[in-house]
Amino acid sequence: MTSPNTALIRAGQSLTPGDLVALFIIDLSPIRVNQQFAFTSEADRARGPLTFRGVTYTPLDVKAEGFEMTGHGQMPQPKISVSNATRLMSSATLLYQDLIGARLIRTRTYAQFLDGGETPDPEAAYAQDIYRFEQKVEHSKHQIVWTLAADMDQEGRELPARLIVRDICLWRYRRWDAEKGDWDYSHVQCPYTGAQAYDRFGNPTTPDKDEPSRHVTTCCKVRFGADAPLPFGGFPGVARVRV
Template sequence: MTAPNTALIRAGQSLTPGDLVALFIIDLSPIRVNQQFAFTSQADKARGPLKFRGITYTPLDVKAEGFELTGQGTMPQPKISVSNATRLMSSATLLYQDLIGAKLIRTRTYAQFLDDGATPDPEAAYTQDIYRFEQKVEHSKHQIVWNLAADMDQEGRELPARLVIRDICLWRYRRWDEDAQAFVYDGVQCLYNGDQSYDRFGNPTTPDQDEPSRHVTTCCKVRFGADAQLPFGGFPGVARVRV
């Protein structure tokens, strides 16, 4: 277990710790979409986008509740509501099956520890809350509301938790940040970090069009070399079985 950050402890014990900021990431990689949405609450809108650990969080009306542990022996079942004013989340829900199965990551820190804060400190944050979108319960022109389930709460799920697929790599791949003009590697599993980008057919392309085909021939060999030892997130040793 990582030792608590000293600066965070001092801030939490202070009578004037500063503003506690909640930062949210919706990670679509669990539903096999290489995309993330990073946003923060309406309370921070006057400050504009916030940056922490190199990630830019866009101001958005969001209300999250029910994260607290109750001591009753059950995991929290929080709820999150997101403004539909920009139609961004509405489009995402339509494209990706209401985001069911996607991951929500909540990070809390004090404003002073943000990248542009008074005392920037990427390590000064409380333990992340990680949940999965379980059910969409409201979708109107004003807001979208979901029930969440704890990422560790797997009761009723079939094993193995990871799909066993022979020829397709399911590892999370890097993504291009247009604002920073750089690749983001947070949470990625694929080891490729080369300068050259390739499209899903294995052809050289620009960084903003970088997309893995997830096949050994048109993805791994193109990026790492045909004779290299290839990191591959599939299960090539699984035999084909005809039923």
């Protein structure tokens, strides 16, 4: 059986690799908002909404450029412009301080690997590009434009500012206060506030035994829903060790 990585490599090296699709997620969890926007380029409207890894991406008039690495030792500072025709992003910008600090995740794969494609393969995708919204440079009735910066390219930031772990969520989770008989959300980063508690295996339990497994399947999906945007506090876009 062909491994997912091999399938991606073969597609990239083929003379007819298929259509390369760029999928975007704006994740507001870094600014403490439990919401995500998932979209793809207007050019993909002919296919309708695209689904990959269970996430549906709505066609939107978006332009993203400047992700390419250069040989000058500087991190790229991409720009992304989004149509303001629907006023959706305009409303989000006004509500959440221009989205500054929010995360943009770009995933690239070939059309045949999409859910429902000719050969669906959730693992067949290039390493994700993950950036933060750094500055809003234009906001008109036609479009909104931001400049982006990589996490490690933030002025005044020191590395490591956070332990970078691929598959484990490091967000601070709520704690059950037995004396008060209520949840303690002091300095919490995980946005889950549901009444149902779960043990570390993802099974329903009592509040005093509430404990996150810190894995997407047994923690995030159990609490937020399998098809919901997941505020995972790990770094799924970090590649495994390469040689």
